[in-house]
Amino acid sequence: MTTAETATPHDNAADAYLDLLKRCLTRYDGRQIFLGPPLTKPRTMEQIERGRFAHQDADTMIGWPRLDNVRHCVETVLREKVPGDLLEAGVWRGGCCVFMRGILKARGVTDRTVWVADSFAGFPEPDTGRYPDDSVYDGPVAREILDGFGYPIAIGLDEVKARFTSYGLLDSQVRFLVGYFADTLPQAPVERLSVLRLDGDMYQSTLESLEYLYPKLSAGGFCIIDDYSLEGCRKAVEHFREAHGITEPIEKIDWTGVFWRRTSR
Template sequence: MARLSVSNSVIYELAAENPDMSDVDRLMNLYWALCSVVRSGTPGDVVELGCNAGRTSVLLEMVLEAEGADRTLHLYDSFDGLPAPSAADRYLKQGDCRATESDVLATFARWNLRPPRVHAGWFEETLPRHLPERVAFAYLDGDFYESIRTSLTHVWPRLSAGGSVVVDDYCDRELSPRAWDGLPGVKKACDDFFAGVPASRRVLVGVGDLAFAEFRKPAG
């Protein structure tokens, strides 16, 4: 398979296909976060928790192929939509954001990419059994408090030193005044989890309403 370059035109095309979930701000921040981990040689595979139809996932695979990285992309989703929200959650409701595994594979086929390993089921069922032994990079897009807390609980212990976790919908209006604040359970889950866990946090910004945070595991 010919190596695909992640050019600016590819980024714009991906953003145009899915502007609500994968705009240019999100894609470029993910691109550089994953590139930094791959180019530093941090060991482990790449995981995305909450992949929907895979229209952001394809960027992660493009980076791996463009960088010649011998790593596997693992995707996790219930494919039954979101679970029931907790008291910390709002905006979305149970069953929203439903997609199918076939949708994911069709997205990858359309871009002529190597298919990922897809793990269907609720995070509390799939993550204990199907996470790779070592994770270099994780993208968490679970939307709700319990989904993000469960994701961190299982991913962080397997994250390699120097590895990166990027969390979507983490809104810190003090550090990123334009950030979208529709899913407050995400930040609460992260803040609760990292209250006693050593990590460096970086709130990412964009020209729009990007709500992203990156958490790095200490290198040594």
């Protein structure tokens, strides 16, 4: 949805709810800051909408195009009955997972789980010996960049749960995988996935997520990569796809997000 489309009437209550949920999660109504205090750092409304920066109190960083993509993917697998749960690896304040749970709620789906996977303690220490592409995260320059966002990157589990609760969406269909991906994902009790969304930024985190979770993605399911504009993340995706003979075309979402649909297992 673009700014010019924000006044379009909705066909039903579910669509209206999901559009309102998107606005609340981003604190942006299509024209100005919505349900939030003024910005503490200078940003344009286009930057907020496109997910280049977030409002300092927003529940998600990813912006409208990537949220719309999540909705497209989730509603497609529901409509086509592609089996499996929904999982995001790397969740920040949990807003994208809140949106996933909201979609299930709006569509009356009670037999799928939203998995929320994160360290809830920030990035792991870069293992530059094994993953030299993550050397960019090892040093003061990386810290300066992260500090420049104007909001914390490491968000604790209690805060993420509180944000689910504020939307009335923390229930038995939301489950948390707490810890670094190398420790939690190999033995995660996830049987099958229909939507896999990766937002780990680093080469290591992206590769580990793909190695442990992609085999659980159903044919017809979607793999979404949030950080494809980052060289390390992009290389991890390319190396994994090449190693496993994945040829489904990568589709662009916006300036940093991409996705593809798994066509076979």
